[in-house]
Amino acid sequence: MNAAWTRVSAVAAKDLTAERRAKANIVAVTSLGALTLLVFGFAIGPDVATLRTAAAGILWLSVLFSGVLVFHRSYQIELDGGALEALLLYPGERWEIFVGKLLANLFVVLLVEAIVIPVALVLYHVAIPDTWPQLLVVILLGTLGFVTLGTFYSAMASRTRSREVLLPLLLFPMLVPVLLAAVEGSAAYLSGNAMGDAGAWLRLLIVFDVIFILAALFVFEHIIEA
Amino acid sequence: MLAIPAPLIQAEVARARTLAISLSGITRRFGHKWALRGIELDVAFGDLVVIQGHNGGGKSTLLRVIATAIMPTGGTGRILGKDLWREAAAIRAESALLGTTNGLYEDLSATENLLFAARMLGVRQPAERVAEALRQVGLANDAHERVRAFSSGMQRRLALGRLLLQQPKLLLLDEPFNTLDADGVALVSALIAGTRERGGAVVIVLHDLARLTMPPSATYTMTAGRLS
């Protein structure tokens, strides 16, 4: 178990170091997220009430669109120098590689959200609610579901010739439950959860995350190869 | 249909277990192209085996199958006494492959690359072993430089450094002398000699025998997926 954790953290640390070195990437992804928020604002129009209602939905869409770029890079560094082959030759199980990459991607996407969410609150005239701790939990669980499926599917899509279209095509339909739960849950907590139904969405996110993390752990070894 | 072939019969198994490599009927396809068309190969411990042949003949693919980097499409085999299909992870623990690509992360430094390898390999005292390996391949002065800035010769030597961390029983080298100068060639030779001294076996893919400083135990030529 200890050896497994060493490898998981080695993979995560390596991915994060590489990401940090190519600083331009995180900056670009965050910029794209903020830009999406701005552009959606133009599309919806300046009416404050409309913006506020749409805020949670637009926020998550921005995260989705910019997040897919993070997943591609995670595998690109392995494909560039032929590092994937070397990676697969180390002792240990394949799921350790998956978890390491998952943790690294999770960290990066959360970092992007840390900037994009405040921008959204400002642009869409949303005040920080009293229920912000619960809001953070929704954001965390929703992001976890997103990153789990993203890390899994990009292991395949990044190796095909149409990766830019294939990854969203595979990923977005699968993310519908996460999107609904995250948007409704976020919207509920942003307005103080007056209706009290946010808890159901929270539970859905937990179920989704558990099911697909387990499924990914089992199936990953079948989809990764040199 | 990809069924796991029946295990070799008793006598064959006993014999295969004493060999470093024992392959029978190994095939491998990529799409519609068959890279390996029924490979038979026996390599004993202590052997140095050379495989020659033109580009595209399947030499690299064979090496990768032996390393368990990829699975064959058909056939059976035992590497280091372990079944190729069922005990691939155990084979990986004791073999090392230097492929045609170096397997390095360009945005990381030399030390970071080797430290990553050391942690993945479960090496004890990784920091010291990494420093020692860098010293042996002559990269101690560039330890903190990013690999992106390295010449191809330096990158190759760094990849060799990674092999030094391993001490494998089976050493697999794919065109190891490419892009290396005289010092680098000496390093590879030392690596080969060291592995054989420890009782291990070495398989090298080469298109040019000239740079090999010791006589091979056997030489094969690979043409269109078949060995001769």
Next chain:
Amino acid sequence: MSPQTTDIASQRRWWKALGWMAPLVLIGTQAFGLLASPPDRDMGHLQKIMYVHVPVAWNFALAFVVVFYASVRYLWTRDEKYDLLAASAVEVGTLFTGLTLILGSLWGRMTWGVWWTWDARLTSTAVLFMIFLSYLALRSFTDDPERRARWSAAVGIFGALNVPIVYMSVRWWRTLHQVQSSPDTVDPIYAWGLRLNAIAVLLLMTYFIARRYEIARAERLQEHRRDSLALGTSPEAVHA
């Protein structure tokens, strides 16, 4: 005959009958549905579109079950016939899902005057349609058959796992935002018509999948023969 061809030949026997039987049964059950139940209070006989729409919907969900089973079996055994079965089920499932969407759209047009209602079932169907499509897209972008099979199996398993979750989440979402609905099927008078038609459609779908599967196996056999020619070995030696 080699084992492969007898296998396929005997297969042909059991489901080939369905080829003419299933359409006949379907005509019968449709007639039953049209004639044996009264017209709907609001919609009249137009309501009877549900006798096609609902059974087709139930059956595409069944297709997902087949995909899940075949995908898991493939990863377990690496026997490519399971990959072909899964792919056949996806193709037929895509057809049925698309049909469900079209019929649902038509029903909405007739009832509410709109081509699309964000009703829970219809919306879920749209999402699952996209999941089926993405499976087919991945397959078409992957050339190597072995990799294609493994990746398809992974996507098939994940997609199938998501079916109940998608339904649940979209239904909860719908209860929060009041929306028009899809065909009312709760009246017990309609139950028998639905059940009978569901069975008829099931027979039809089984026939489609079995036929598609047979074609896929025959194609694969051709490829194996070509390969063994290239290798200079017999077909059995190539793939056990």
